[in-house]
Amino acid sequence: MTTHIAAFGLCRSYRKGKIEVPVLRGVDFEVGHGEMVAVIGASGSGKSTLLHILGLLDAPDAGGVVLDGKRIDACPERERDALRNRTFGFIFQFYHLLPELTALENVMAPHFISHGLFAYWKHRKQIRRDATELLERVGLGHRLTHYPSELSGGEMQRAAIARALVGRPSVLLADEPTGNLDSTTGHGVLELLRDLNRERGLTMMLVTHDQQIANQADRVVRLAEGRIEEWVPALV
Ligand code: ADP
Ligand code: MG
Numbered sequence: 464m465t466t467h468i469a470a471f472g473l474c475r476s477y478r479k480g481k482i483e484v485p486v487l488r489g490v491d492f493e494v495g496h497g498e499m500v501a502v503i504g505a506s507g508s509g510k511s512t513l514l515h516i517l518g519l520l521d522a523p524d525a526g527g528v529v530l531d532g533k534r535i536d537a538c539p540e541r542e543r544d545a546l547r548n549r550t551f552g553f554i555f556q557f558y559h560l561l562p563e564l565t566a567l568e569n570v571m572a573p574h575f576i577s578h579g580l581f582a583y584w585k586h587r588k589q590i591r592r593d594a595t596e597l598l599e600r601v602g603l604g605h606r607l608t609h610y611p612s613e614l615s616g617g618e619m620q621r622a623a624i625a626r627a628l629v630g631r632p633s634v635l636l637a638d639e640p641t642g643n644l645d646s647t648t649g650h651g652v653l654e655l656l657r658d659l660n661r662e663r664g665l666t667m668m669l670v671t672h673d674q675q676i677a678n679q680a681d682r683v684v685r686l687a688e689g690r691i692e693e694w695v696p697a698l699v
Contacts, residue, residue, distance in 0.1 A: 465496035465664040466550070466633040468517060472526035475512055486512050488689030490526070494634075499660045499667040501677035504686035510670040511638055513686060517668065518551045518636045519543045530634075548577045552627035552665075554656075556639035558619040560611040566622045567607040570594040573629045597625040601655060617648035624655060635659070635667045641676055653679050 473490040476483045486509040494500045504510050515521035517528055519535065528536040535546060560569045571594045575583035583590065598607060601621040611619055620640060627635060637656065641649030653676055660667045669680055677683045684691050 464633065466666045467493070467496050467531055468634055468666060468668075469493035469529045470513075470517060470526065471529070473513070473516060473523045473528075474525040475509070475516065475521070475523050485689055487516075487523070487526075490686070490689070490691055492684070492691050494666050494668050497660070497664040497666055498682065499657065499665075499669065499680045501669045501671055501680035501683045502686055502691075503670075503672055503674065503677050503683060506672065508686045509689060510686055514636050514638050514668065514670055518553060518634075519547055520553075544577075548573070549630045550633055552630065552632035552635045554620070554623055554627050554635065554637040554640045556642040558611070558623040560619055560622060560626075562611050565608045565610055566598060566603060566614065566618075566625075567591070567594055569611070569622055570597055570626045570629060573626060577630070594625070594629070597628050598622065600628075601625045615648070616644050617652060620644065620652050621655065624652070624659070628659070633664075633666060635665050637667065637669045639670055639672070641671065641673065646675075649673070649676060650679075 470490055470492045473487045474485070475487040476485045490513060502510055502513065512521065516523050516536070523536060527534050530546070530550065561572065564572060571590050574590050595607060598604060601624050603618060603621050603625065606614060606618060614622065635656070640656065641652050644652060656667065656669070657679055659665055671677050686692065
């Protein structure tokens with residue numbers, strides 16, 4: 464089962480003192496089942512804001528988010544938590560790994576955060592097996608007991624990708640996942656995301672300001688002036 468996600472009429476402003484700064488001014492947007500879409504746009508154009516609203520990390524002032532035909536932005540907190548834990552996977556520019564945990568522990572961590580220590584303890588063998596498998600899948604089978612400070616940027620992002628897959632998400636939201644990596648490493652990470660998109664039917668939205676990275680997606684759109692301004696065909 465693949466997932467379809469859409470947004471309609473999204474508006475979001477931030478208040479700066481007495482001034483209201485509009486960031487999103489009516490964003491209509493959709494990502495098809497198993498599609499990988501890249502969003503490009505200048506720094507400050509609202510890409511992260513849009514991604515956070517789609518993933519229920521932030522709420523719009525107006526408009527809505529629709530997942531497989533069902534409005535999700537206004538659903539109760541409990542359902543939103545479940546969606547954040549099980550439907551969405553998040554990847555960020557700066558990895559957000561916990562420095563005091565090993566790669567393996569970082570990938571296991573979402574379990575005890577979402578299910579509690581008791582459930583974690585009860586299922587710890589299975590959880591460890593799953594986490595090991597995910598780290599092997601992203602090419603880090605030889606780095607299980609390394610701490611983030613002992614990993615390269617590309618390795619940290621791979622560990623973060625493994626962690627994002629723990630809840631078996633159907634939608635992956637990636638905010639500048641290659642923004643902190645050199646070009647070769649960045650393309651390697653993108654290739655991994657591309658492979659995961661194909662092999663797991665993951666619906667994927669990728670924010671980047673790198674046109675070359677964006678061109679690896681099925682489709683590229685540009686965010687400007689608070690709207691999805693144009694549909695840019697990927698250059699082959
Ligand atoms: P992008 O990811 O495209 O660089 P963002 O979505 O992070 O853009 O931010 C869009 C605009 O909103 C920027 O001008 C930024 O300064 C502003 N902004 C983002 N978050 C906040 C916040 N929490 N409070 C005030 N302004 C914010
Ligand atoms: Mg951003």
